[in-house]
Amino acid sequence: xxxxDLAPRDPRDAMSLQTAWLRSFLAVxxxxxxxxxxxxxxxxxxxxxAHIAALEHALGVTLFDxxxxxxxxxxxxxxxxxxxxxxxxxxxxxxxxxxxxxxxFVAHVKIGSYPSVSSTYLPSILRTLTAKYPxxxxxxxxxxxxxxxxxxxxxxxxxxxxxxxxxxxxxxxxHRTIWRENIVAVMREQDLLTRKTxxxxxxxxxxxxxxxxxxxxxxxxxxxxxxxxxxxxARADIAYLTDQPTTLVALVRSAFGIGIINRLALETTxxxxxxxxxIDSPAAHREVALFWARRRSDAAVVQxxxxxxxxxxxxxxxxxxxxx
Numbered sequence: 001x002x003x004x005d006l007a008p009r010d011p012r013d014a015m016s017l018q019t020a021w022l023r024s025f026l027a028v029x030x031x032x033x034x035x036x037x038x039x040x041x042x043x044x045x046x047x048x049x050a051h052i053a054a055l056e057h058a059l060g061v062t063l064f065d066x067x068x069x070x071x072x073x074x075x076x077x078x079x080x081x082x083x084x085x086x087x088x089x090x091x092x093x094x095x096x097x098x099x100x101x102x103x104x105f106v107a108h109v110k111i112g113s114y115p116s117v118s119s120t121y122l123p124s125i126l127r128t129l130t131a132k133y134p135x136x137x138x139x140x141x142x143x144x145x146x147x148x149x150x151x152x153x154x155x156x157x158x159x160x161x162x163x164x165x166x167x168x169x170x171x172x173x174x175h176r177t178i179w180r181e182n183i184v185a186v187m188r189e190q191d192l193l194t195r196k197t198x199x200x201x202x203x204x205x206x207x208x209x210x211x212x213x214x215x216x217x218x219x220x221x222x223x224x225x226x227x228x229x230x231x232x233x234a235r236a237d238i239a240y241l242t243d244q245p246t247t248l249v250a251l252v253r254s255a256f257g258i259g260i261i262n263r264l265a266l267e268t269t270x271x272x273x274x275x276x277x278x279i280d281s282p283a284a285h286r287e288v289a290l291f292w293a294r295r296r297s298d299a300a301v302v303q304x305x306x307x308x309x310x311x312x313x314x315x316x317x318x319x320x321x322x323x324x
Contacts, residue, residue, distance in 0.1 A: 016058055019091065022084045024051035025063060029081055032070035040150055042141070092155045096299060109301050110139040112151045112160025116245065116265040117288070118142060120315035122161075129308040144213050144243070145220050149173075152291050158301050159292040165227060166220050174297055175289040176306065179318040183224045183284045184276045186252055186259040186266065193258070194275045201232055201281055208239035208257030210248050212265070215241065225260040228284045245269045262286060263317040287321065 027037035028048065038045050056063050063077035073081060109129070113122055118140065130136055141157050145166055151157040153170050162168075164177065185199050193203055211225030222241045226233040239257045242248050245265040252259040252274060266276065278284065290309060296302050314320055 021051045021055040024048045029073050108137045110157040112141050112148045112157035116268050117161045119268050124312040125308050128311050164287045172294050173291050174294050175291045177289045177321045180287050181263045181318045183228050186276045189275050198278045198280050208237045210240045210251050210257045210259045213243045228281050
């Protein structure tokens with residue numbers, strides 16, 4: 001092994017760099033902007049900017065052309081990019097190797113999730129997990145379908161709950177499909193559509209619609225709504241998109257439109273005064289799975305969480321799927 005001098009030296013050398021600076025640098029470079037990077041890192045824009053400024057000061061070079069739109073790396077930034085990525089990946093391998101030892105068996109688990117799973121399902125898994133490993137510590141990260149995928153790929157979480165659709169960009173991840181749940185329409189009880197036991201796509205297209213999650217279509221905004229409508233999605237009057245089921249329900253209750261949302265999300269908020277109806281569409285459902293990186297399949301913490309998940313009762317309103 002190459003000998004490395006770890007003694008204090010010039011504060012501008014590699015030993016002074018912080019991993020948080022490198023993560024922020026790579027996120028800005030990958031996403032083409034400081035604002036977009038904040039969504040991946042779950043940090044404020046001012047914190048990301050401070051990380052980049054500190055890194056540039058330590059290196060003595062400018063890493064980004066801030067006048068370009070979208071922002072892009074300078075020549076120095078592009079040269080540094082590959083080295084920074086390799087350094088973080090190698091460090092992550094070291095972390096995983098250390099945690100695989102018996103002395104640190106299942107000491108800490110990082111879970112990615114989204115609000116409805118976090119509130120209706122995850123607590124029962126954690127009860128099972130902590131009963132078997134009393135000293136374990138839990139770290140929870142919540143996000144959208146796209147950000148949860150990035151968390152698993154980057155190693156920010158050990159495992160993550162996520163719907164199978166929209167499809168993952170990273171094809172090397174392992175997954176276990178857990179349940180299927182319906183996508184339903186929610187409306188005020190006095191709405192004339194409540195006279196029907198189920199709604200057709202044509203019925204839905206007659207009204208303003210409220211969906212989730214928030215964001216542009218390219219970012220997966222309103223995915224369940226658009227997927228349910230299929231080729232008719234372009235004709236939909238999408239009035240609002242929101243990440244929060246409570247906000248969607250409040251907008252429906254205030255007569256801003258009909259909500260299109262997964263059944264489990266409705267379990268997390270009061271639907272008093274509202275009615276739900278199934279939708280006559282072959283795509284009016286979604287399947288939820290647990291994802292992890294293939295390279296971590298044998299990690300003790302991954303196996304421990306998978307075992308706990310199999311023992312936990314499923315949340316209300318979902319249909320179980322045999323583990324894959």
